[in-house]
Amino acid sequence: MARPESRPGAAVRVPLREVQDAPPLPSIEGGFKTILADPPWRFANRTGKVAPEHRRLERYSTMTLDAIKQLPVADIAAKNAHLYLWVPNALLPEGMAVMEAWGFRYVSNVVWAKRRIDGGPDGRGVGFYFRNVTELILFGVRGNMRTLQPARSQVNMIESRKREHSRKPDEQYPFIEACSPGPFLEMFARHAQPGWSAWGDEAAADVTPRGQVHRGYGGGAIDVPHLRPHARIPQQAAQVLGVEFRRRYESGLSIRDLATETGYSIQRIRSLLMSAGTELRERGGANTGHFPPG
Ligand SMILES: C[S@@+](CC[C@H](N)C(=O)[O-])C[C@H]1O[C@@H](n2cnc3c(N)ncnc32)[C@H](O)[C@@H]1O
Numbered sequence: 001m002a003r004p005e006s007r008p009g010a011a012v013r014v015p016l017r018e019v020q021d022a023p024p025l026p027s028i029e030g031g032f033k034t035i036l037a038d039p040p041w042r043f044a045n046r047t048g049k050v051a052p053e054h055r056r057l058e059r060y061s062t063m064t065l066d067a068i069k070q071l072p073v074a075d076i077a078a079k080n081a082h083l084y085l086w087v088p089n090a091l092l093p094e095g096m097a098v099m100e101a102w103g104f105r106y107v108s109n110v111v112w113a114k115r116r117i118d119g120g121p122d123g124r125g126v127g128f129y130f131r132n133v134t135e136l137i138l139f140g141v142r143g144n145m146r147t148l149q150p151a152r153s154q155v156n157m158i159e160s161r162k163r164e165h166s167r168k169p170d171e172q173y174p175f176i177e178a179c180s181p182g183p184f185l186e187m188f189a190r191h192a193q194p195g196w197s198a199w200g201d202e203a204a205a206d207v208t209p210r211g212q213v214h215r216g217y218g219g220g221a222i223d224v225p226h227l228r229p230h231a232r233i234p235q236q237a238a239q240v241l242g243v244e245f246r247r248r249y250e251s252g253l254s255i256r257d258l259a260t261e262t263g264y265s266i267q268r269i270r271s272l273l274m275s276a277g278t279e280l281r282e283r284g285g286a287n288t289g290h291f292p293p294g
Contacts, residue, residue: 025071026185026197031078033145034180036196037187038086038168039068041094060166060202065094073187074103080143082180084110086168087136089127095138104140111136112169114162117244118237122162137172151179167191229265233272242276249273255280 042062077083083104087095099106112135114122121133147154160169173193176184182195189198227233233241245258253261258269273280 025076026199027076028183032076032183032185033078034082035077035185036084039188041088041091068098069101077142080145083140084176085138087138089132099138099140104142106138106140108139109136110156113157113159115159118240147179154179242272245273246276246278249278
């Protein structure tokens with residue numbers, strides 16, 4: 001599929017495709033032992049900026065709670081199986097209801113703590129009551145099956161940076177593979193994983209997910225500490241940001257792009273780039289020479 005021109009690292013809009021019918025759930029002999037699901041929950045406020053089906057920012061279509069509950073997951077899960085179910089904080093009771101409808105009993109959860117580039121909590125989250133910097137995976141069991149041995153020393157938290165709207169961290173896959181046995185199925189998948197069966201209306205390899213995707217940079221939109229115009233940046237954060245800005249600058253972004261994306265001044269970006277030893281380009285594109293760290 002032809003993609004629009006874009007700079008490396010820039011957030012691009014891909015043309016929206018038509019909603020596609022999802023194929024029936026896949027099945028496998030003996031059933032899937034581990035299922036990961038990230039349903040397209042429908043929120044009461046469907047026009048708000050964070051809603052998946054926000055008109056201008058259309059990301060993906062959603063399903064009613066009943067439609068999610070009615071998916072025949074119990075038919076394709078093994079007799080003894082694990083379920084990892086992503087649930088927005090506001091819909092915890094609905095998540096519990098889905099888990100039960102699919103034939104699993106809730107036993108625990110895993111928290112995704114969204115971090116900024118410098119390791120602090122990513123305060124760009126949204127929420128009516130609190131600013132959410134975490135999301136939850138409910139963990140349920142069908143029949144009788146303990147987690148695998150490595151899970152006993154696995155803390156129930158994934159700490160990583162966030163990416164596109166609703167995109168979940170890749171760290172979830174090694175986490176789950178270490179704690180639960182295959183065969184693995186991801187429901188409502190958008191990015192196929194080696195060794196996993198994937199199902200969803202955007203799961204096919206030739207389908208480009210609707211909405212915004214970040215290319216040329218695995219970590220998604222940049223997230224930086226909020227600073228007043230002349231506030232000093234802590235040294236450790238300055239180093240981390242310098243390296244990150246350099247990587248993006250060297251892959252084609254301009255100082256102005258970085259300033260726009262982060263809200264930092266041109267001067268601050270320039271000095272962070274220079275302290276990371278970046279060779280700055282002249283306006284026309286040539287390098288102006290090497291700036292030593294300092
Ligand atoms: C919350 S997103 C999944 C995000 C994914 N876990 C990620 O990390 O990128 C929900 C997905 O469910 C898909 N979806 C919506 N309605 C569906 C339906 N009726 N059947 C199957 N998939 C559907 C959406 O298109 C979207 O890809």
